Amino acid sequence: MPAELLLSVGEVARRSGVAVSALHFYEAQGLLSAERSRGNQRRYRRDVLRRVAFIRAAQMLGISLAEIAEVLQQLPQQRTPTKADWTRLSSRWRESLDQRIADLVTLRDQLQGCIGCGCLSLKACRLYNPADVLAGQGPGPQRLGQR
Amino acid sequence: MPAELLLSVGEVARRSGVAVSALHFYEAQGLLSAERSRGNQRRYRRDVLRRVAFIRAAQMLGISLAEIAEVLQQLPQQRTPTKADWTRLSSRWRESLDQRIADLVTLRDQLQGCIGCGCLSLKACRLYNPADVLAGQGPGPQRLGQR
DNA sequence: ATGCAAGCTCAAGTCCACTTGAGGTCAAGC
């Protein structure tokens, strides 16, 4: 394949807005791969840009890199993925996105009726523990709605 | 004030579902405070439960502890906060919640038209960079919608 | 041919929100 059509790591960084160090990191995590030039420099196929975009979009949905890597395994390794390949993957996240929206709407409605009314009292509070779905699960800003 | 009405750290942990270590941590971060018993044990006023609930609810909105601490500064230090005090604070988050929902809906609509259509090509992609709002800002699963 | 930006690897550092561990104290029941 014609080497001029391959992208250096710097080019990918510029065009994707992702730092070179992050691209290295993604590779180490198995999210990306690249051929190498004679001199051992990374040479990316152009579809890496779509991959990176996909990764970032998924992160915005709160999906961890490990999960993203797992899903990306399903893409063809050899050929450049087709539109259908990408569509299949992203439709999975359409559902989780719907779920997250629903969760937040619930949260909002209960913010009116719960914090809003001053009743916020833990056990009884459905904002804190709506339908037993958002509770527990340990600390930290966690993803709303499990998969 | 009658000491029997104060709560030990273990009681607060049990009733709030938050680990003792997390309560210690919140105190170190200035989110909570407690009186001490003769023997130097924490004794919480009962409204700590509402404070903890508020903290957890805020975290679910993706708000960092530092920001939460800042907002909690606005509560009266001496007297137990009233319903109106809490309502005032939570109304601020009602807005950011609305914003987050709007962001996610935008994201969802563009998932249809963008990843869905196979056009995902970074610069031009509004999912990756919708209205220049979600872009940049460094790495990591970041909060949708700035304040 | 030489200068210098861009690339390479590997180790260590950062930030957040906690948790875990070590070593010691307190309080209530038997």
Added chain:
DNA sequence: GCTTGACCTCAAGTGGACTTGAGCTTGCAT
């Protein structure tokens, strides 16, 4: 009085997602 569980402090560890730094090589322009 003694045991046991709850509590204390302080330091260090964890995990995710990267970034930074050191020390070295590559590759394009002059």
